[in-house]
Amino acid sequence: MNIWQNNTFNKNSFDFSIIIVTRNRNEEIKRAFQSIKKFEGVSWELIIVDNGSTIESKRELISTIKQFGINNVRIIEVERNLGVAGGRNVGIVNSSGNFLFFIDDDAVVPDSKILIKAREIFESKDDVAAIACNVINMRTLTLQLSPFLDKERNYVLSFIGAGHFIRNSLFRTKKLPLYPSSLFYGFEEYYLSYLIYDLGMSILFAPELVVLHFPSANTRLSKDGIILNNIVNKAIVNSLLFPEKYRKTIVRNMYLRLLKYFWRKPNMIRRGIRFYHERLNSESSARKLSEKTAEWLIKSYKNIL
Secondary structure, three states: OEEEEOOOOOOOOEEEEEEEEEOOOHHHHHHHHHHHOOOOOOOEEEEEEEEOOOHHHHHHHHHHHHHHOOOOEEEEEEOOOOHHHHHHHHHHHOOOEEEEEEEOOOEEOOOOOHHHHHHHHHHHOOOEEEEEEEEEEOOOOEEEOOOEEEOOOOEEOOOOOOEEEEEOHHHHOOOOOOOOHHHOOOOHHHHHHHHHHHOOOEEEEEEEEEEEEOOOOOOOOOHHHHHHHHHHHHHHHHHHHOOHHHHHHHHHHHHHHHHHHHOOOHHHHHHHHHHHHHHHHHOOOOOOOOHHHHHHHHHHOOOOO
C-alpha cells in the first residue's frame, strides 16, 4: 500500500473525511473534483482509494489533483482491486474526520453547502448514525432510494453507496465493524445498515442533500454480474447477521431469485451458489442481530430475507 499526499496536507483532525474509491476512472472523477473543490463552511480532507489502477491512470490522477488545486488530499494506492467493500474499509481506517462522506467517483454534488447541512443533521439528531443522500441516477432520471421504514421521520432501510454519510465515532469505538471484504460489490451497504438499527440508531433520508450519479460503464460489472452479486451478497449479509433459525429461508430465497433471473443460464446459477459458499466461508463469525432487531426488520420490510 502506497500513500501519496499533496504538499498542502494538514494532519490535524477534520470535520469530514470525504472518501472516494476509484479504479481507472480519471475522466469521471474530474467532475467529482469540480464539485468537491467548492465545498465550504467546514474543514475536510479528501481520501482517494485507488483500487488497483494502471500506472498510467495513477499518474494521471495525481496530475489531475494538482491541476484542480485541492488541499488536504491523500491517495491510498492498493496493489489489487479490493472491490467497493474493501476499498471503503481502507478509506475508513485511514480517515480522521468526525464524519465520513462517501461518494462514488462518477457522482457530482451540486450543493457547496452539503457538508454544513449534514453536520447540522448529525448535531441535532443524536439517534441518526447515517444519512442517506438524495441520489439521482442521471442516466435513467430515477431516484436511487432504499425502502422507507418510517415515512413520517424519513427513516430508510439503508443508505445508497453513491452518496451517504456515517458518524466516524461508530467505527472508532468499534460499535460498527468494517465491511466484510468478501462482498466486493453489491448490497454491502445493508450490512452496516442492519447493524446501525441493532444499535438502536437510525438512517435518515435527507432529500435536501442531493448527489447526482452518472453511472459509468468503465470497469463496471455486466448487467448479469450486477444482478448475480446483489442476489448472492444479499444472502451473505443475511446469513452473517440474522439468527441461525432464518438460514434455510435465506438460502431458499437466494435459490428462487437465481432461478427467476437466470433460469435460461444454468452456469450463472451454479456460479451464484459457488460464490455464496466461497464468500460466506471466507468470513469469520459476525456479530448477529438481536432477536428483537431481526424480528422488527422482517416485520418492517417483508422482502428483507
